[in-house]
Amino acid sequence: MLRIVNRALLGLLALALFALGGSVLLTGLDLPRRWGFELPDWWPFSGPDDVVLTEADRTRYRDDGWWWPTVFAVLTVLLVLMLWWFLAQLRRRRLREVLVDSGDGAGALLRGRAMENVLNAEAEAMDGVSRANVVLTGRRRTSPETRVALLLEPHAAPADALNRLTGEALAHARDSAGLDRLPAEFHFRAVRHPAERVL
Numbered sequence: 001m002l003r004i005v006n007r008a009l010l011g012l013l014a015l016a017l018f019a020l021g022g023s024v025l026l027t028g029l030d031l032p033r034r035w036g037f038e039l040p041d042w043w044p045f046s047g048p049d050d051v052v053l054t055e056a057d058r059t060r061y062r063d064d065g066w067w068w069p070t071v072f073a074v075l076t077v078l079l080v081l082m083l084w085w086f087l088a089q090l091r092r093r094r095l096r097e098v099l100v101d102s103g104d105g106a107g108a109l110l111r112g113r114a115m116e117n118v119l120n121a122e123a124e125a126m127d128g129v130s131r132a133n134v135v136l137t138g139r140r141r142t143s144p145e146t147r148v149a150l151l152l153e154p155h156a157a158p159a160d161a162l163n164r165l166t167g168e169a170l171a172h173a174r175d176s177a178g179l180d181r182l183p184a185e186f187h188f189r190a191v192r193h194p195a196e197r198v199l
Contacts, residue, residue, distance in 0.1 A: 005085075009085070023043070023044060023045060024045065026039075026045075027039070027043075027045035027046065027047055027048060027050060028045075028048050029048070030047065030048045094112065094135060094136065094137060095112045095136040095137055095138045095144050095145075096111070096112050096113075097109045097110065097111060097112055098110045098112060098115060098136070098144050098177055098179075099142050100176075100177045100178055110177060112136040112144070115136060115144075115173060115177070116134045116135060116136055118173065119132075119134040119146070119148075119169055119170070119173055120132050120133065120134050122168065122169040122172065123148065123150065123165055123169050126161065126164055126165070126168075126169075127156070128152055128153045128155060128156025128157070128160070128161055129150055129151070129152060129153070129156065129161060130151045130152065130153050130191050131150075131151040132148065132149070132150050132151070133148070133149040133150075134146055134147070134148050134149075135147045143179075143181075144177075144179070144182065145182070145183045145184070145185070146170065146182060146183070146184040146185070147184070147185045147187070148165065148184055148185070148186050148187070149186075149187040149188075149189070150165070150186070150187070150188050150189070151189050151190075151191055152188055152189065152190050152191065153190075153191055154190060154191060156190075158188045161188070162186060162188075165184075165186075166184065170182055170184055
């Protein structure tokens with residue numbers, strides 16, 4: 001979900017900046033006169049000497065009683081949304097590397113994607129699992145955490161899948177990396193299937 005929100009926000013921000021920058025450049029470089037075309041009446045800028053906000057636009061609502069409370073309310077909502085987005089990035093940060101105890105005191109670094117791929121393959125090989133998505137998270141390389149999303153077949157029991165996943169796939173990963181613990185957060189969904197017709 002966070003990935004979708006990030007992409008949507010970045011896409012909207014990029015589109016807005018591209019539209020604003022393009023409209024400013026179009027009139028700032030006086031391209032309509034040079035290339036011989038006219039801009040529509042609703043276009044926000046009329047020529048290279050035009051400004052983004054005129055003095056009349058900046059002071060239009062200043063004396064109205066609703067103006068400043070609305071400005072502060074909108075800025076407060078934007079600040080809260082930006083703080084939520086920033087904290088969500090910190091909380092769900094993907095772990096790039098895991099420090100593996102190699103026994104010689106130096107240690108070795110294991111790529112997080114490699115560990116995720118192995119866990120995904122092992123989870124999807126289990127009976128009743130249609131698809132798996134494992135993501136390593138955490139703040140330090142020595143204490144990773146996992147988020148596991150499983151798409152289960154209709155005949156699969158979530159309790160059995162959970163027991164097998166913790167007892168096999170996660171245990172193998174924990175032992176292979178020499179970790180004391182490997183906490184996991186699980187999300188289960190069932191495959192949608194059409195209703196069976198009874199004759």
